[in-house]
Amino acid sequence: MLKDLFAKPKKKKYATIPTERDKQDVPEGIMTKCPSCKKIMYTKELTKNVKVCLHCSYHHPMTAYERINSLFDAGFVEMDRGMISVNPLDFPDYMEKLEKDKVKTMMNEAVVTGIGRISGYELSVAVMDSKFRMGSMGSVVGEKITRAIEKACEKKIPFFIFTASGGARMQEGVLSLMQMAKTSAALKMFSDEGGLIVSIMTHPTTGGVSASFASLGDINLAEPGALIGFAGRRIIEQTIREELPEDFQTAEFLMKHGQLDAVVPRQELKDTLTNILKIHVPGGERI
Known part of the structure; x- marks a missing residue:
């Protein structure tokens, strides 16, 4: 029993594929990737900045x-x-x-x-x-x-x-x-x-x-x-x-x-x- 208690958990061979329910938990459009610098930012912050990238000033x-x-x-x-x-x-x-x-x-x-x-x-x-x-x-x-x-x-x-x-x-x-x-x-x-x-x-x-x-x-x-x-x-x-x-x-x-x-x-x-x-x-x- 002690052996089982301290045993390391086995790693999964394959990545878990998110279910449709999991996907729905993340609202669509919450993040935006800049096509210029490739950085990701909150869409809400980008909108507040009149859609100008917060990192490279690209004008969306x-x-x-x-x-x-x-x-x-x-x-x-x-x-x-x-x-x-x-x-x-x-x-x-x-x-x-x-x-x-x-x-x-x-x-x-x-x-x-x-x-x-x-x-x-x-x-x-x-x-x-x-x-x-x-x-x-x-x-x-x-x-x-x-x-x-x-x-x-x-x-x-x-x-x-x-x-x-x-x-x-x-x-x-x-x-x-x-x-x-x-x-x-x-x-x-x-x-x-x-x-x-x-x-x-x-x-x-x-x-x-x-x-x-x-x-x-x-x-x-x-x-x-x-x-x-x-x-x-x-x-x-x-x-x-x-x-x-x-x-x-x-x-x-x-x-x-x-x-x-x-x-x-x-x-x-x-x-x-x-x-x-x-x-x-x-x-x-x-x-």
């Missing part, structure tokens, strides 16, 4: 509504929420893919537009969301942005846009491409009326979006590390037959070459936008 993607909630005062009024895309070219499976993205994102399209206030200053805004069809620009995206610009012109308030897009939406063909001209024309009319345009480019801002309204701000800002460009890196290298710098098409590269006014970390963005509004809207609509 934000949804349109997360961005609005992090920057705008209470009382944001969304416009044109019910506007939805159709399938003008009868592109196979296009409507099914749109329906899936609507369920996944709780949005009807890749941009949210509306009227809100930052630190009391009223402005019209368009916020793109890369989780809906990679933020691609179709006819509805272009129309919603154009209407937001026109509303800014009507109310004589600034227009801010947050871009996140893979470019024009191929399923809508030339109807998608014409949104580049339509939005650019609306911005020119607004600018001629003396309106303030601020563009904040987030990861990624590419294709027809970068070649139109994203680059037409009076002030052009970007988040750190954001990919900003028109054609892809490989296409450019194959065309010019040269190797491009490692940081090519990053926000920092564009800043270095004079294509941006500032690269602003997300934690500092609200203060930066407030200062811009203070300078350009003295005595403006503020509560």
Whole structure:
């Protein structure tokens, strides 16, 4: 008996496979792994830090509504929420893919537009969301942005846009491409009326979006590390037959070459936008 009492417990040959009940004890989404530094952190802490990695400052993607909630005062009024895309070219499976993205994102399209206030200053805004069809620009995206610009012109308030897009939406063909001209024309009319345009480019801002309204701000800002460009890196290298710098098409590269006014970390963005509004809207609509 004494021998049995002091005997070492036998090691299990195989790892225990957790049951479904065990798995349910750990809430899904409680931890997030950073794709940049590979470190794991509590999702709640990451959210508190406006989705910027606590270890390496990597800027995780934000949804349109997360961005609005992090920057705008209470009382944001969304416009044109019910506007939805159709399938003008009868592109196979296009409507099914749109329906899936609507369920996944709780949005009807890749941009949210509306009227809100930052630190009391009223402005019209368009916020793109890369989780809906990679933020691609179709006819509805272009129309919603154009209407937001026109509303800014009507109310004589600034227009801010947050871009996140893979470019024009191929399923809508030339109807998608014409949104580049339509939005650019609306911005020119607004600018001629003396309106303030601020563009904040987030990861990624590419294709027809970068070649139109994203680059037409009076002030052009970007988040750190954001990919900003028109054609892809490989296409450019194959065309010019040269190797491009490692940081090519990053926000920092564009800043270095004079294509941006500032690269602003997300934690500092609200203060930066407030200062811009203070300078350009003295005595403006503020509560």
